[in-house]
Amino acid sequence: MLRSEALDRLASAEYAHLATITPQGEPHIVAVTFVVVGDTLATMVDHKLKTTQRLQRVVNVERNPKASLLVDHYSDDWSTLWWVRVDGPATVHYDDEYWQKAGDALVAKYAQYTEDRPEGPAIRLAIERVSSWESTP
Amino acid sequence: MLRSEALDRLASAEYAHLATITPQGEPHIVAVTFVVVGDTLATMVDHKLKTTQRLQRVVNVERNPKASLLVDHYSDDWSTLWWVRVDGPATVHYDDEYWQKAGDALVAKYAQYTEDRPEGPAIRLAIERVSSWESTP
Numbered sequence: 513m514l515r516s517e518a519l520d521r522l523a524s525a526e527y528a529h530l531a532t533i534t535p536q537g538e539p540h541i542v543a544v545t546f547v548v549v550g551d552t553l554a555t556m557v558d559h560k561l562k563t564t565q566r567l568q569r570v571v572n573v574e575r576n577p578k579a580s581l582l583v584d585h586y587s588d589d590w591s592t593l594w595w596v597r598v599d600g601p602a603t604v605h606y607d608d609e610y611w612q613k614a615g616d617a618l619v620a621k622y623a624q625y626t627e628d629r630p631e632g633p634a635i636r637l638a639i640e641r642v643s644s645w646e647s648t649p
Numbered sequence: 650m651l652r653s654e655a656l657d658r659l660a661s662a663e664y665a666h667l668a669t670i671t672p673q674g675e676p677h678i679v680a681v682t683f684v685v686v687g688d689t690l691a692t693m694v695d696h697k698l699k700t701t702q703r704l705q706r707v708v709n710v711e712r713n714p715k716a717s718l719l720v721d722h723y724s725d726d727w728s729t730l731w732w733v734r735v736d737g738p739a740t741v742h743y744d745d746e747y748w749q750k751a752g753d754a755l756v757a758k759y760a761q762y763t764e765d766r767p768e769g770p771a772i773r774l775a776i777e778r779v780s781s782w783e784s785t786p
Contacts, residue, residue: 526723526725527723529666529678529719531668531676531677531678532676533670533674533676537670537715538715538717538736539668539669539670539676539677539715539716539717540668540676540717541666541668541678541717541718541719541734542719542732543719543721543723543732560727560730560784578674578675578676579676580675580676580677580678581678582666582678582679582680584680586663586664586680588663588761590697590761593697595679595680597678599675624725624727647697
């Protein structure tokens with residue numbers, strides 16, 4: 513898959529999976545809404561998670577910036593499978609210019625955020641390495 | 650969500666995401682077919698990936714047993730979201746009793762494997778910790 517094609521599929525994916533590493537050195541994986549912002553991927557803590565905004569993913573990235581985000585297509589028809597993965601350093605943003613921009617972009621992408629704009633910390637993942645795979649029937 | 654309910658949803662999930670850690674200390678994430686085998690989860694390298702059976706996930710687990718597997722439900726209707734996560738140590742098996750059992754269970758679960766039984770290494774993830782979350786509309 514060409515890099516441009518991979519980036520297109522990434523941008524139009526509805527949601528993704530984010531992997532980070534806990535302070536105890538364990539892999540941590542969550543499903544996230546996200547959006548492409550320039551040469552970064554942004555995901556934010558939103559109202560879907562009310563108990564705390566100090567989520568594990570935020571704690572992890574603050575301690576260890578290594579992160580990976582995967583979008584993929586699954587189907588019973590295994591000749592149609594594909595995935596795109598982005599690896600790069602991540603940082604946490606709150607109440608700054610990037611946080612504002614990420615919030616705007618998420619509201620623009622997801623109708624569900626129109627009434628409930630995400631207000632928690634943003635995680636910014638630099639699009640450093642792009643990998644992809646596609647089933648070849 | 651009760652643990653029994655979480656384990657039911659895990660067992661009936663079509664596919665999952667597996668996170669491990671590379672020898673370079675980076676998080677690694679892949680979509681996998683999998684099956685519950687007793688108190689473990691099994692996933693195997695299959696024919697969908699022809700270039701090598703020495704996949705990153707196998708290399709990772711051989712060096713670092715820490716692994717996490719997530720199944721989740723995504724929908725535009727965010728009042729129906731849920732996920733179940735299993736964390737535990739993982740081991741690689743090849744040509745032993747567990748590998749045989751995992752192959753049998755995968756063929757039983759996935760019709761697609763009937764003609765193409767997975768023949769690569771199996772990753773066995775012990776179901777040690779089960780976490781879950783469900784949207785509460």
